[in-house]
Amino acid sequence: MPQNPFVYGEVVPAAAFVDREAELDRLSADLLAGQKVFLISPRRYGKSSLVRQALRSAARGGALTVDVTVSSYSSYVAFLEGYARSLVSVETRLDRARTWLRDLLGAVRPEVRIDDAGGRLELSFPSIRTDRDVSRLAGEVFALPGRIAEARGRRMTIALDEFQAIGAFNGGSVEHALRAAVQHQRQVGYVFSGSEPSLMERMLGRSRPFYNLPYDVQRLAHELWDDTRADGRRTAGLEDLHVTLKRLLGEHQTLFEGTWQRLTLAQRGALRAAVLEEGRELLSADVRARYRLSGASTVQASLAALVREDVLAREGDRYVVVDSLFREWVARQTF
Ligand SMILES: Nc1ncnc2c1ncn2[C@@H]1O[C@H](COP(=O)(O)OP(=O)(O)OP(=O)(O)O)[C@@H](O)[C@H]1O
Numbered sequence: 001m002p003q004n005p006f007v008y009g010e011v012v013p014a015a016a017f018v019d020r021e022a023e024l025d026r027l028s029a030d031l032l033a034g035q036k037v038f039l040i041s042p043r044r045y046g047k048s049s050l051v052r053q054a055l056r057s058a059a060r061g062g063a064l065t066v067d068v069t070v071s072s073y074s075s076y077v078a079f080l081e082g083y084a085r086s087l088v089s090v091e092t093r094l095d096r097a098r099t100w101l102r103d104l105l106g107a108v109r110p111e112v113r114i115d116d117a118g119g120r121l122e123l124s125f126p127s128i129r130t131d132r133d134v135s136r137l138a139g140e141v142f143a144l145p146g147r148i149a150e151a152r153g154r155r156m157t158i159a160l161d162e163f164q165a166i167g168a169f170n171g172g173s174v175e176h177a178l179r180a181a182v183q184h185q186r187q188v189g190y191v192f193s194g195s196e197p198s199l200m201e202r203m204l205g206r207s208r209p210f211y212n213l214p215y216d217v218q219r220l221a222h223e224l225w226d227d228t229r230a231d232g233r234r235t236a237g238l239e240d241l242h243v244t245l246k247r248l249l250g251e252h253q254t255l256f257e258g259t260w261q262r263l264t265l266a267q268r269g270a271l272r273a274a275v276l277e278e279g280r281e282l283l284s285a286d287v288r289a290r291y292r293l294s295g296a297s298t299v300q301a302s303l304a305a306l307v308r309e310d311v312l313a314r315e316g317d318r319y320v321v322v323d324s325l326f327r328e329w330v331a332r333q334t335f
């Protein structure tokens with residue numbers, strides 16, 4: 001039997017990537033044209049996978065590509081170091097990469113080491129101390145893509161994933177500095193992707209590019225495949241799907257119970273209403289009476305807390321449960 005083709009919980013490799021054809025074409029074309037794209041959706045809708053695939057396609061189109069996850073850095077300077085390192089690493093010849101660093105970032109005195117394994121370039125900026133130094137460094141690093149594109153005579157495409165994390169660095173000034181630098185880089189396409197609820201809020205009302213929940217589909221399909229295979233069968237039906245779903249719910253029992261216990265009573269009520277009413281009209285007198293919820297402002301506060309906790313996400317005029325397995329659990333196991 002072949003390997004399980006359903007991948008979940010990570011950025012899907014090229015071989016497991018399905019659909020999203022229109023989105024992929026559009027994103028790749030935009031990036032190659034040097035556009036700046038914001039890609040925002042609730043968690044696990046497939047942003048990172050789409051972006052990764054678009055970068056592959058841009059690379060085939062001749063662009064140099066860079067992919068950085070903003071949220072993995074613990075400080076602004078660490079992010080700038082990591083970002084600069086990724087940018088310079090598009091030059092695979094280390095001697096040339098070093099020359100670039102000297103030529104392009106000499107003003108901020110980078111310290112360069114090649115790690116012991118011999119392949120990786122390590123980069124730090126020990127002379128950066130004050131906030132002013134940091135701003136200057138940011139200016140240099142954010143200008144780097146334009147300079148590299150020019151030096152190489154190539155287009156570049158840059159993905160900054162989990163971009164909302166940038167807000168934690170130096171307040172809003174980073175976003176501003178980056179925006180200012182990026183505008184002048186005609187040869188460089190950018191995609192800023194993320195899932196911060198507040199970013200989502202700002203984007204409400206725009207047409208959303210994503211419709212389904214690929215993660216949930218993939219997870220269930222993956223587990224069903226494994227169960228079917230374990231039974232030595234080659235086909236599975238709807239009944240089998242339900243058996244697999246039941247097994248998954250059982251395995252998550254402790255986790256989900258923990259999440260449920262941590263909620264206040266008001267939040268539990270609001271969550272149950274969101275699950276059973278498919279997230280609609282939760283503030284209406286009718287729904288509040290049916291689920292014995294208190295005043296609209298209390299329900300509103302509970303919903304806001306559930307969104308902050310990443311249990312619910314706002315989608316247009318409704319609330320959806322982020323984890324569909326948890327939604328099923330709430331529907332079956334709570335009262
Ligand atoms: N095009 C796709 N083909 C197949 N599976 C997909 C696709 N896109 C997403 N998935 C499924 O959804 C899961 C989550 O995808 P991905 O990590 O790209 O989402 P995300 O929006 O970046 O999530 P997060 O907001 O948590 O970073 C994948 O592990 C995979 O199971």
Ligand SMILES: [Mg+2]
Nearest residue numbers: 047048049161
């Ligand atoms: Mg992601």
